[in-house]
Amino acid sequence: MANGNENKKNAKSFKWVSKLGFGNVEEIDTIPNPRDDDVLIIVMGPTGVGKSTFIQKVTMSQDVVVGHKLKSCTRDLSWHQLPESQTKGFENRRVFLIDTPGFDDTFDDDSQILKRITAWLAKSYSSQMPIAGIVYMNDITQKRMFGSTRMNLTMFQKLCGEESFQKVVMATSQWDTLSNESIGTAREEQLKTNFWKDVLDGNATYMAMKEEDSLTAIINHILATYRMIEQGHLMVAETLKIQDEIVVLEKSLPATSAGQELRYTLQELMELQKAALKNVHDEERKKAIEEKMKQLGDQVSGLKMSFSERFRRFFRFGK
Ligand SMILES: Nc1nc2c(ncn2[C@@H]2O[C@H](COP(=O)(O)OP(=O)(O)OP(=O)(O)O)[C@@H](O)[C@H]2O)c(=O)[nH]1
Ligand SMILES: [Mg+2]
Incomplete structure (x- = not known):
């Protein structure tokens, strides 16, 4: 810091x-x-x-x-x-x-x-x-x-x-x-x-x-x-x-600790919904779960680090 x-x-x-x-x-x-x-x-x-x-x-x-x-x-x-x-x-x-x-x-x-x-x-x-x-x-x-x-x-x-x-x-x-x-x-x-x-x-x-x-x-x-x-x-x-992280180190939001944590959490929630879907036979309930999964998926995509950020991080060029 x-x-x-x-x-x-x-x-x-x-x-x-x-x-x-x-x-x-x-x-x-x-x-x-x-x-x-x-x-x-x-x-x-x-x-x-x-x-x-x-x-x-x-x-x-x-x-x-x-x-x-x-x-x-x-x-x-x-x-x-x-x-x-x-x-x-x-x-x-x-x-x-x-x-x-x-x-x-x-x-x-x-x-x-x-x-x-x-x-x-x-x-x-x-x-x-x-x-x-x-x-x-x-x-x-x-x-x-x-x-x-x-x-x-x-x-x-x-x-x-x-x-x-x-x-x-x-x-x-x-x-x-x-x-x-x-x-x-x-x-x-x-x-x-x-x-x-x-x-x-x-x-x-x-x-x-x-x-x-x-x-x-x-x-x-x-x-x-x-x-x-x-x-x-x-x-x-x-x-x-x-x-x-944001102001001094100039990281993007997905590269911050909070951004990464939220992405993991939302991914976990998606897995839970996926597992729940297997046991649901009611069509309306199924639709609601699929909708929730889509919303979670959209959020996860928005929290993915850019290629250049992942590249820099991989080679430890970034902080
Ligand atoms: N009995 C009692 N009720 C409380 C107390 N604090 C909050 N409440 C009630 O709990 C409800 C939610 O309170 P808020 O202050 O809006 O809670 P918040 O944390 O700001 O919630 P969000 O804005 O949704 O994140 C309201 O109906 C409050 O009247 C308390 O100390 N005692
Ligand atoms: Mg409030």
């Missing part, structure tokens, strides 16, 4: 814009009139875990769109400024929470979601607005780490990169909907010792969203950590991995 000075020097480059399939950087809707002392906190996690609800509560913003459980609601990234009363230590600076769409294997556009998140992060970084922290959320009521929950976790890890884990808060939400708190405590332990272990071992912080106070505590923790980073007391990568 490039060091801080090198990053700053390269950060003005917008060469990546056409590689991501945009004609013009203006097509990517990010915070207008960016300032290099703006503070950005990204909120990520699977669909329906309560990302928008969390942002709505801490920013008291009326613009945050909260959805229903079963259907993915947030499709684009949006930003919401924290009131000044909540930005202790960052007076006269703007602190934004960034709402992101979750990856969702029931939809046909996970590769579009990756592109949108990547473009947003790349433009913010090229505009000299580094990411202060990330909140990754998971719903504590979820019994199992099934498909899309696991997919979101892996994609978050690939986008963020382990060098930035210290800026991350891993948070569990929706404790109020548990019939018994001890169920949540057991799941929390499983997350800490199993699924979230790598991220927590990389110095991310675990926090439970139990009372209203705990939401503010998460923001305060991220701001306090970022202050230490800015003052040079903590050494944490300035860029997220995807920003480094």
